[in-house]
Amino acid sequence: MTLTSDDLIQIRRNFHQIPELALHEVQTHAYIKEIVSSFSQEFLELKEIPELPTALLVHVKGSDPSRTIGYRADIDALPVTENNDLSYVSKNSGVMHACGHDIHMTVALGILNYYSIHQPKDNLVFFFQPAEESESGGRKAYDLGAFTGIYHIDEFYGLHDNADLPTGVIGCRIGTLFAGTTEVNVIIHGKSGHAAYPHEANDAIVIAANFISQIQTIISRNIDPTKCGVITFGKLEAGSIRNVISGTARVEGTIRGLTQDMIEFIRQRIIEVTKGLEISFNAKIDVEYNQGGYFPVENNTELTTRFINYMKKSDAKYKDVAPAMTGEDFGYLLNKIPGTMFWLGVDSPGSLHSSDFLPHEKAIDDGIKAFTGFLNYRMNSEEN
Numbered sequence: 459m460t461l462t463s464d465d466l467i468q469i470r471r472n473f474h475q476i477p478e479l480a481l482h483e484v485q486t487h488a489y490i491k492e493i494v495s496s497f498s499q500e501f502l503e504l505k506e507i508p509e510l511p512t513a514l515l516v517h518v519k520g521s522d523p524s525r526t527i528g529y530r531a532d533i534d535a536l537p538v539t540e541n542n543d544l545s546y547v548s549k550n551s552g553v554m555h556a557c558g559h560d561i562h563m564t565v566a567l568g569i570l571n572y573y574s575i576h577q578p579k580d581n582l583v584f585f586f587q588p589a590e591e592s593e594s595g596g597r598k599a600y601d602l603g604a605f606t607g608i609y610h611i612d613e614f615y616g617l618h619d620n621a622d623l624p625t626g627v628i629g630c631r632i633g634t635l636f637a638g639t640t641e642v643n644v645i646i647h648g649k650s651g652h653a654a655y656p657h658e659a660n661d662a663i664v665i666a667a668n669f670i671s672q673i674q675t676i677i678s679r680n681i682d683p684t685k686c687g688v689i690t691f692g693k694l695e696a697g698s699i700r701n702v703i704s705g706t707a708r709v710e711g712t713i714r715g716l717t718q719d720m721i722e723f724i725r726q727r728i729i730e731v732t733k734g735l736e737i738s739f740n741a742k743i744d745v746e747y748n749q750g751g752y753f754p755v756e757n758n759t760e761l762t763t764r765f766i767n768y769m770k771k772s773d774a775k776y777k778d779v780a781p782a783m784t785g786e787d788f789g790y791l792l793n794k795i796p797g798t799m800f801w802l803g804v805d806s807p808g809s810l811h812s813s814d815f816l817p818h819e820k821a822i823d824d825g826i827k828a829f830t831g832f833l834n835y836r837m838n839s840e841e842n
């Protein structure tokens with residue numbers, strides 16, 4: 459059966475209603491399987507990864523393969539409360555597809571649907587990946603041998619939707635597309651006490667406030683302004699009531715750089731600034747880092763040149779873009795397997811990760827058309 463544009467929009471809306479957090483994508487995984495199972499199975503083979511139970515691999519057998527081409531779509535959502543007035547608003551309270559992974563899955567299913575009917579020349583592997591926002595689902599799958607065993611992937615592709623690009627525009631660049639990231643958790647140990655006797659306590663909230671503002675000087679004063687670095691603390695937890703001085707505070711954030719060296723430099727400076735704060739506030743501050751698989755997303759020169767040249771001469775709408783400070787654990791996969799990541803414009807009024815992120819659904823058809831066009835060219839052109 460061929461999925462129509464209306465079918466695809468309905469599928470995307472169904473995904474949108476059942477967003478699930480990293481490694482808990484149980485309903486989403488079941489729905490992907492249900493849809494794939496409704497396709498002609500002649501060329502398809504489904505494979506689960508028992509240690510990563512919400513992942514799904516779908517192999518499409520090529521007619522005369524000279525390579526295996528991977529395509530990855532991430533499937534997890536974010537702990538964001540949706541603020542859109544939609545008939546298909548998220549049904550899972552406090553969880554939302556605020557990064558557009560519902561679009562990513564639908565585009566992947568559209569491409570897969572096409573190749574379930576039109577047998578590709580090369581083998582294709584579709585990877586429906588859990589845990590992109592955290593928990594490194596891509597790295598987990600790679601480390602479990604998902605792409606180096608029976609489905610040995612030679613080149614890997616994936617897209618991310620882009621709120622700022624016009625609907626359907628493909629954006630790409632050779633080299634670094636996205637930053638590398640490191641999650642940072644900071645635990646501040648002060649001393650609790652009565653609000654009236656600050657001199658007898660050690661206020662962890664005051665220390666946290668100083669920590670946050672001093673750490674930001676790493677970006678403004680320590681790094682070359684022509685290079686890129688970001689530190690964002692998106693979560694701060696401390697205190698229980700207005701008249702008790704909090705003895706502890708916890709701050710969670712993310713460090714970003716376009717090179718691994720920049721990330722290492724920021725990590726080191728955070729440790730140094732923290733040591734100074736420990737002395738000046740007479741407090742203990744623990745700093746924990748977790749990079750997971752969120753390496754800078756490096757697009758392979760040869761494959762990406764071919765991808766961009768195709769997009770420029772096809773009837774796709776194409777734009778060269780600057781690197782972005784978003785992160786992606788596709789960076790881990792591209793560190794192991796050559797490939798290309800690209801943007802798909804969805805022209806949303808709200809930014810990625812916001813409660814009013816609202817992609818234009820027309821981008822689904824545009825993304826499917828652009829990428830199947832590229833794959834047909836990649837597999838069948840004499841030039842390749």
Ligand SMILES: CC(=O)N[C@@H](CCC[C@H](N)C(=O)O)C(=O)O
Pocket residue numbers: 557590591592593618639640641711712713752783784785786787810811
């Ligand atoms: C495209 C996108 O928004 N990706 C996420 C990746 C998260 C990386 C990691 N959990 C971190 O926060 O450092 C992003 O926030 O850029």
